[in-house]
Every structure is written in structure tokens, then in C-alpha cells.
Amino acid sequence: MEDMLQVNNKTAEEIAFFLRDHKGENVTVIDLRGICNWTDFFIIATVSSKTHMDGIEKHFKTFCRDKEIDISGSSGKNNDDQWRLLDLGSIIIHLMTCAARDFYDLERLWAPIPKKQ
Numbered sequence: 797m798e799d800m801l802q803v804n805n806k807t808a809e810e811i812a813f814f815l816r817d818h819k820g821e822n823v824t825v826i827d828l829r830g831i832c833n834w835t836d837f838f839i840i841a842t843v844s845s846k847t848h849m850d851g852i853e854k855h856f857k858t859f860c861r862d863k864e865i866d867i868s869g870s871s872g873k874n875n876d877d878q879w880r881l882l883d884l885g886s887i888i889i890h891l892m893t894c895a896a897r898d899f900y901d902l903e904r905l906w907a908p909i910p911k912k913q
Contacts, residue, residue, distance in 0.1 A: 808837040815841040836886040
């Protein structure tokens with residue numbers, strides 16, 4: 797089980813690097829282990845346009861194929877200009893425009909709840 801946690805953490809770091817390398821801005825990795833029971837990580841990146849979002853998704857699918865990572869689903873078929881979700885199961889990637897990211901504020905929404913002393 798611990799090996800799987802290390803694999804997920806390493807994979808999340810690789811994906812964050814990929815997004816930065818493809819001009820995703822303000823890339824944030826949120827560790828949801830122990831907070832959420834249906835995924836381990838959210839990775840959020842700001843994109844500059846729908847074209848940028850489409851390009852990242854296209855290259856990301858090649859990246860996943862090369863790394864033998866399964867993509868469970870994508871919201872790309874909805875043709876949303878503001879937010880694209882790529883579901884890898886234990887890792888969820890959110891590609892968002894600046895306006896969508898500011899509006900939904902996932903970092904605040906999913907911030908770890910401080911434990912009471």
C-alpha cells in the first residue's frame with residue numbers, strides 16, 4: 797500500500813512538471829489523501845485559452861500513453877471553454893482559465909481542515 801502512495805506522489809509530481817513544461821501557469825498539487833475517499837490528488841493549472849487547453853490535453857494523452865497511465869475520463873467532450881477535467885482515478889487534473897479558477901477557487905474549497913488541538 798505504501799508503494800502505491802509513493803507511485804501516486806511521484807506521478808503527481810511528474811504531471812505537475814509536464815503541465816509547467818507546457819506553459820500551464822500557477823500549477824498546484826493538492827494532496828487529498830486522508831481528506832477525500834475517491835481520489836488522492838488534485839492538480840490544477842491555469843491555461844490561457846481553449847486552444848491552449850486543447851493542446852495540453854492532446855499532449856497529455858500522449859504523455860499518459862507513453863507512461864502507461866490510464867485516463868478514466870475527460871470532460872473534454874463537453875467542449876467547455878473554461879474548465880477541463882482529466883480523471884486518472886487517483887489523480888484528477890483541472891485545466892482552468894483564470895476566470896474559472898478565480899470563481900471556483902478549488903484550492904480554498906479543498907484546503908486541508910486544520911485539526912483541533
